[in-house]
Amino acid sequence: MTDYESHEFDVIIIGAGGAGLRAAVEAQAMGLRTAVVCKSLLGKAHTVMAEGGIAAAMGNVYAEDNWKVHFRDTMRGGKLLNNWRMAQLHAQEAPDRVRELEGWGALFDRTPEGLILQRDFGGHRYARLAHVGDRTGLELIRTMQQKAVADGMEVFMELKVLRLLHDVDGTVSGLVGYWRPSGGFVVLKAKSVVLATGGVGKSWMYTSNSWESTGDGHAMALWAGADLIDMECIQFHPTGMVWPLSVRGILVTEGVRGDGGVLRNSEGTRFMFDYVPDMFRAETADSEDEADKWYDDHTAGRRPPELLPRDEVARSINSEVKAGRGSPHGGVFLDIATRRTAEDIRRRLPSMYHQFKELAGVDITAEAMEVGPTCHYIMGGVRVEADTTAATVPGLFAAGEVAGGMHGANRLGGNSLSDLLVFGRRAGIGAAEFAQGRVGDISLDEGQIQATIDAAVAPFEREGGENPYDIQHALQEAMQSLVGIIRTGAELEQALGKLEELEERAGNISLSGGTKYNPGWNLTTDLPAMLTISRCTTMGALNRKESRGGQTRDDFPTADPEMGKVNFVERIADPSNAPTGVCGTPSVRSITSQPEPVPVMPDELRALLEEAN
Amino acid sequence: MAEEIVRSNQSGEVTMRIWRGDEDGGEFAEYVMPGLEGEVVLDVIHRVQASEAPDLACRWNCKAGKCGSCSAEINGRPALMCMTRMDTLPPGETVTVAPMRAFPIIRDLVTDVSYNYEVAKRIPPLSPRDKTNDEVKAGGYRMAQIDVERSQEFRKCIECFLCQDVCHVVRDHEENKTAYAGPRFFIRSAELEMHPLDTNDRRQLLQEEQGLGKCNITKCCTEVCPEHIKITDNAIIPLKERVVDAKYDPVAWLGRKINKRTKRTAQEAAAEAPSEGPAAVLPPGGVHGIPQTHTDGSGTPEFAMAPPAPDDSPPEPVGDDAPA
Numbered sequence: 001m002t003d004y005e006s007h008e009f010d011v012i013i014i015g016a017g018g019a020g021l022r023a024a025v026e027a028q029a030m031g032l033r034t035a036v037v038c039k040s041l042l043g044k045a046h047t048v049m050a051e052g053g054i055a056a057a058m059g060n061v062y063a064e065d066n067w068k069v070h071f072r073d074t075m076r077g078g079k080l081l082n083n084w085r086m087a088q089l090h091a092q093e094a095p096d097r098v099r100e101l102e103g104w105g106a107l108f109d110r111t112p113e114g115l116i117l118q119r120d121f122g123g124h125r126y127a128r129l130a131h132v133g134d135r136t137g138l139e140l141i142r143t144m145q146q147k148a149v150a151d152g153m154e155v156f157m158e159l160k161v162l163r164l165l166h167d168v169d170g171t172v173s174g175l176v177g178y179w180r181p182s183g184g185f186v187v188l189k190a191k192s193v194v195l196a197t198g199g200v201g202k203s204w205m206y207t208s209n210s211w212e213s214t215g216d217g218h219a220m221a222l223w224a225g226a227d228l229i230d231m232e233c234i235q236f237h238p239t240g241m242v243w244p245l246s247v248r249g250i251l252v253t254e255g256v257r258g259d260g261g262v263l264r265n266s267e268g269t270r271f272m273f274d275y276v277p278d279m280f281r282a283e284t285a286d287s288e289d290e291a292d293k294w295y296d297d298h299t300a301g302r303r304p305p306e307l308l309p310r311d312e313v314a315r316s317i318n319s320e321v322k323a324g325r326g327s328p329h330g331g332v333f334l335d336i337a338t339r340r341t342a343e344d345i346r347r348r349l350p351s352m353y354h355q356f357k358e359l360a361g362v363d364i365t366a367e368a369m370e371v372g373p374t375c376h377y378i379m380g381g382v383r384v385e386a387d388t389t390a391a392t393v394p395g396l397f398a399a400g401e402v403a404g405g406m407h408g409a410n411r412l413g414g415n416s417l418s419d420l421l422v423f424g425r426r427a428g429i430g431a432a433e434f435a436q437g438r439v440g441d442i443s444l445d446e447g448q449i450q451a452t453i454d455a456a457v458a459p460f461e462r463e464g465g466e467n468p469y470d471i472q473h474a475l476q477e478a479m480q481s482l483v484g485i486i487r488t489g490a491e492l493e494q495a496l497g498k499l500e501e502l503e504e505r506a507g508n509i510s511l512s513g514g515t516k517y518n519p520g521w522n523l524t525t526d527l528p529a530m531l532t533i534s535r536c537t538t539m540g541a542l543n544r545k546e547s548r549g550g551q552t553r554d555d556f557p558t559a560d561p562e563m564g565k566v567n568f569v570e571r572i573a574d575p576s577n578a579p580t581g582v583c584g585t586p587s588v589r590s591i592t593s594q595p596e597p598v599p600v601m602p603d604e605l606r607a608l609l610e611e612a613n
Numbered sequence: 614m615a616e617e618i619v620r621s622n623q624s625g626e627v628t629m630r631i632w633r634g635d636e637d638g639g640e641f642a643e644y645v646m647p648g649l650e651g652e653v654v655l656d657v658i659h660r661v662q663a664s665e666a667p668d669l670a671c672r673w674n675c676k677a678g679k680c681g682s683c684s685a686e687i688n689g690r691p692a693l694m695c696m697t698r699m700d701t702l703p704p705g706e707t708v709t710v711a712p713m714r715a716f717p718i719i720r721d722l723v724t725d726v727s728y729n730y731e732v733a734k735r736i737p738p739l740s741p742r743d744k745t746n747d748e749v750k751a752g753g754y755r756m757a758q759i760d761v762e763r764s765q766e767f768r769k770c771i772e773c774f775l776c777q778d779v780c781h782v783v784r785d786h787e788e789n790k791t792a793y794a795g796p797r798f799f800i801r802s803a804e805l806e807m808h809p810l811d812t813n814d815r816r817q818l819l820q821e822e823q824g825l826g827k828c829n830i831t832k833c834c835t836e837v838c839p840e841h842i843k844i845t846d847n848a849i850i851p852l853k854e855r856v857v858d859a860k861y862d863p864v865a866w867l868g869r870k871i872n873k874r875t876k877r878t879a880q881e882a883a884a885e886a887p888s889e890g891p892a893a894v895l896p897p898g899g900v901h902g903i904p905q906t907h908t909d910g911s912g913t914p915e916f917a918m919a920p921p922a923p924d925d926s927p928p929e930p931v932g933d934d935a936p937a
Contacts, residue, residue: 041672042730043772044680058752099753105739105808107761107768114755132765138679139768150738157730181719205618210674244651245621250677330619355677358696359653469663481615491615513668516635517720520667 002453004176004185009035009154010435011428012175012190014161014217017045018137018420019400019427020196021144022097026428027194028151032435035154035188037177039212042155043145046198046210047420050137051253051351053119053129054421055414056094060115062126062298067091069125072608074415076279077123077309078379078408079549080564080609081230084601085386086406090415090422097421098130106143108132120258123309123412125283126298134253134349140417159186160525161216162452163585164193164224164396165444172224172395173442176452180522183515185453189442191435194427195221195382195391195398200234200533202526204375205480206249208240214526215533217402221382222532223586225575226391229404229567229596230380231533232540233550235411236485238263238313240374242331247359249374252334252352254413256369257306259348260295261336263317264368265325271332272305275316280308311410311549314373318485321372331372337365373485377416378533379407379550380540383569388430389423395434399427405567409549455584457515459524465510468524475502475530483538488554492542499535499588506531506582528582532591536570539593543568566595621649627699628707629657631669635720641709642666648699654710655683655694658722670721678839681773685722686711691775691837713778728783728790729774732798735822741810756809767804767848769840770797776834776844782827794823796834796844803848806855816856825852 011027013020016038028034038045057070070091075082098116102108108130109117118127132139148155161177165187174189197217201209222228239252257263265271276284284305285291291304306313317332327333336345342365346353349364356362356369381404382391389397400420407415459465482495506527511520544551546560570593572578578586627648630641644661655673662669673683676695683694688702688709702708716724741754748754776796782789794802802819805811819825832845842848 040674040682041726044674044682046674048680048771049675049677095752102754102810103739103741105805107756107765107808110756110758110761113751114757115751115753117758132768135679135769138771142768142770146733146738149734181723181725210676210680212674245619246649246652246656247677248619351679358678359698360651467663467667469667473663477618481618484616486616511667517670517723518668519662519670523667 001450002185002457004187004449004453006187006189007035008189009033010191011035011194011431012037012188012192013194013196013431014038014175015045015196015198015400015402016042016145016155017047017196017198017400018140018144018417019424020045020194021141021148022421022424023194023196023399023428023431024153025144025147025151026425027432028153030429030432032432035156036148037156037159037161037175037188039158039160039180039216041157043141045141046213047137047141047417049208049210049251050140050417051134051251052121052255052258053131053136053414054094054098054140054417055121055124055128055412056098056130056418057091057126057128058095058098058116058118058130060111061118065126065128067095068608070094070128071605073124074412075408075609077412077415078410079559080408081233081548081567081598082408083386083405083599084605085599086423087408088605089386089426090406090419093422094418097418097425101140101143101421104143104147106139108139119255120295120307121254121413122257122307122313124414129258129414131255133347134255134351136417140420156186156188160522161220162456162525162583164220165448166224166393166395167442167444170225170393171438172393174444176449178456178515181517183518183521187444187449189444191438191442192395192397192431194389194431195396195402196400196424196427197402199401200378200530200537201375203475203479203530203534204484205476206240207375208237208249208251209375215529216526217398218378218381218536219529219532219585221391221393221396221398221402222536222570222572222591223575224393224396225572226393226396227383228381228536228570229383230409230540231378231404231536231570232544232568233379233409234375234537235310235377235379235550236314236373237376238310238317238373239334239371240376241355241360242327242370242372243329243360250355250359251374251376252369252371253349254310256334256336256349256352257304259336260339261334262304262306262339263313264333264335265320266327266333267325270306271320271325272308272313272316275312275319276305276308277312280312284308309410309412311552314485315552317371317373327370329370331370333368334371335368337367342366375480377401377411378537379409379411380404380537383567387426388433389427390430390434395438397427397431397434399423409551451584456525458583459509459511459521460515462508462510465508466505468506468509468511468520468527471502471506471509471527472523472530474505475527475534478502479534479537483534483541486552486554487541489542489545492538495538496535496542499531499538503531503581503588525583528585531582531588532585535588535591536593539570539591540568543593543595565598567598568593569596621651623647624650627657629661630707630709631658631661631722632711633669633721634718636718639718639721641711643707652699653695654685654687654697654699654708657699657708658694658710670719670723672723679771681771681839684713684773684775684778686713686778691778693773693775693839696839713774715778715780715784716774726774729772729777729795729797732794733801736794736798736801736805737813737815737818739805739808739811740813742812754810760809763807763847764804764809766842767800769842770800771840772797773839775837775839779833779837780828781831781833782824789824789827792822792824793827794819794825796828796849798823799825799828799852800842800844800848803852806852819852820856825849825856828853
């Protein structure tokens with residue numbers, strides 16, 4: 001019997017990024033006892049890394065903009081795999097969510113009329129991104145953090161959640177985890193739980209994601225019996241840094257292209273003109289001259305091809321490099337130096353300026369950046385009910401990157417921060433209403449709690465076993481090389497075998513140094529989720545025999561209309577009887593992946609997609 | 614198609630001297646690693662973790678200078694490990710990495726920074742003015758770019774707490790922490806003071822509870838700020854001027870008598886903070902960073918300011934460029 005401390009709340013939110021904090025603010029405002037749990041210190045969540053802006057059809061720069069156009073752009077960007085109702089709610093509610101941030105202290109850049117300034121981004125017809133230079137995520141998280149503190153929120157910082165707990169009838173009723181600073185175990189009991197745990201990118205070698213993005217929420221939902229969808233749809237952001245290697249993958253904001261930056265190959269050609277897909281041909285410029293006019297006046301020409309959705313740009317860069325027209329370090333050139341004045345660049349892109357200056361020794365006002373695709377975002381996630389964000393097991397809700405459906409097969413830039421706010425708020429309401437309606441005492445399974453704790457500390461009892469960092473590196477290499485931006489059936493099969501082998505090795509980790517702030521142990525307890533979600537992504541990718549958005553199959557290079565009608569759903573049919581994998585979690589071998597129909601869009605919304613191409 | 618994994622070129626060896634220990638004491642341990650092209654200090658720490666010392670504790674998140682997690686003292690100078698390139702340090706010399714000295718040690722390079730989160734709770738939040746009829750119609754506040762820029766500078770803060778670490782008022786005077794907000798929170802107050810929408814008057818609070826007067830403007834905070842915020846010149850000095858004006862300036866006094874005041878007083882502002890009582894402006898909830906403050910299991914956490922620094926806290930790091 002290991003001792004643990006316990007606390008009880010009405011609503012517990014796991015994750016303190018934009019979605020988690022927005023959910024918490026809403027649940028607390030409804031009068032519920034609310035707590036937020038996060039793996040890092042408050043204010044350090046991955047939202048802080050978002051750069052370009054928050055997409056919302058406020059119409060401050062182009063009065064023609066409205067939610068219908070935003071909805072259309074989002075669905076087309078997602079290659080129509082999106083949950084249409086989520087895309088609709090998102091487009092309709094984003095403007096109010098942005099405006100309310102101002103009352104909480106956010107200070108966006110302004111138009112000459114004093115309203116919130118909006119910038120251009122890929123896939124958005126109009127300048128739509130509310131922003132603060134290129135540090136919009138910091139503004140969002142600091143605003144939400146300060147609002148949460150002002151509201152007297154309970155925040156459990158540096159607490160790693162191991163798994164969700166459920167009541168006798170299967171309703172999610174809390175969690176078990178540990179304090180990273182002391183290693184002490186904690187059980188939190190709750191009437192409902194919101195997952196707001198972000199993404200999964202740390203399972204790839206070159207990623208813009210931090211150590212926290214290990215898919216904890218995705219995996220815990222699956223282990224609790226919930227459905228995941230679209231896990232094969234991974235966004236490789238077209239522009240990550242490529243040199244020096246130590247910074248490979250760090251994000252270069254799409255704002256560089258929104259503000260006039262262009263992509264060139266080693267021959268100096270703006271190659272994106274050669275990669276315009278049919279779906280976007282009518283709205284994309286066919287000459288440099290036409291594209292350049294568009295920046296100042298969107299009615300004077302059509303959009304530059306550099307501002308196609310991210311999946312298109314990332315694949316094009318990949319093709320240029322493969323064709324031998326890449327930059328010296330395996331990327332392409334992103335040039336803003338010859339396009340805008342040095343003063344303009346420093347004012348609009350200050351953190352890009354510093355990032356390149358300090359980490360790569362490159363002055364972006366004088367020379368081109370070298371950039372290439374980096375694993376950035378997972379479109380797939382917990383299958384939720386659009387209006388309430390309820391997952392498919394009772395008592396569980398999900399918002400932000402951990403939720404699936406909103407972005408379909410490919411997310412547009414700027415739609416993530418707005419997603420956090422719109423569905424964070426809805427998750428807060430959904431979870432609060434569920435908690436209000438829940439009757440009866442909650443009883444937790446003591447055996448499950450002890451088994452989880454025992455499995456977590458088991459590596460300290462073992463000697464001569466594996467080093468967790470070796471397993472993490474092997475996983476990252478396997479996912480990068482076998483389940484990367486371009487995939488084939490044979491390599492995906494190979495990846496499945498590799499994952500089973502890694503699961504076995506991860507079950508044989510040995511550790512020393514105690515549980516107090518021990519990164520080796522922390523990583524060991526992140527590995528089960530990393531292996532689980534990597535398996536889901538690989539299975540989905542194997543099943544989706546087509547290329548669509550964040551899933552590109554070299555052996556099935558085009559989109560298949562029939563495949564566009566289904567989501568692949570990963571689940572563990574009976575988690576309590578599944579074979580045991582790492583740290584007492586269900587084995588990756590027990591995951592299944594099946595096609596199920598995409599929700600059918602009403603005709604009046606479908607009509608919007610065809611309008612004004 | 615299988616992607617090739619690229620590997621860095623090796624260039625010599627690097628010797629790292631890293632402080633290992635906890636609140637009961639510790640010492641520097643030496644690690645010799647292959648040097649790799651283009652690396653930052655945090656990369657080398659990660660390679661030490663992955664090979665020789667999987668339990669070496671350090672905080673980090675973004676590894677791009679945006680989250681402010683990996684603060685430490687490198688060759689005696691407070692800095693972000695992720696933004697300090699190895700090739701900017703003296704070649705061939707041992708690199709010393711110690712935890713921030715102003716905060717109690719948890720383990721190795723990780724310190725208990727809860728002091729900062731406690732101070733944050735005592736700052737009354739933004740109290741925005743009402744929207745005008747025009748703004749209601751336009752759907753949002755109107756503010757001029759030039760007016761938001763002053764506060765935007767302070768909102769660049771990534772909360773790395775290096776300015777708090779280097780500030781003399783608390784670095785060697787644990788006792789001051791109870792009545793001193795520190796540079797990070799002076800810029801937070803400055804941001805709100807200069808915020809175009811805010812209606813609170815924070816001057817009395819700054820003087821009486823946040824210890825603004827204790828700052829003797831040595832500018833060490835400005836020097837270590839990785840965001841290059843002009844903490845002293847643009848925030849602290851203007852705040853000091855405002856506080857002095859409020860107290861002694863007869864013209865300002867007369868102005869307040871004649872003109873209708875638009876900013877509220879400290880008492881009114883303090884009432885805006887989520888407070889139980891008038892003096893201690895702590896919210897009912899809390900930020901539980903440190904489990905020790907939250908081990909009673911009652912669900913009603915108690916808050917303690919950071920405990921005194923342990924006797925065996927890391928020795929004053931060597932290096933002649935330590936900010937003085």
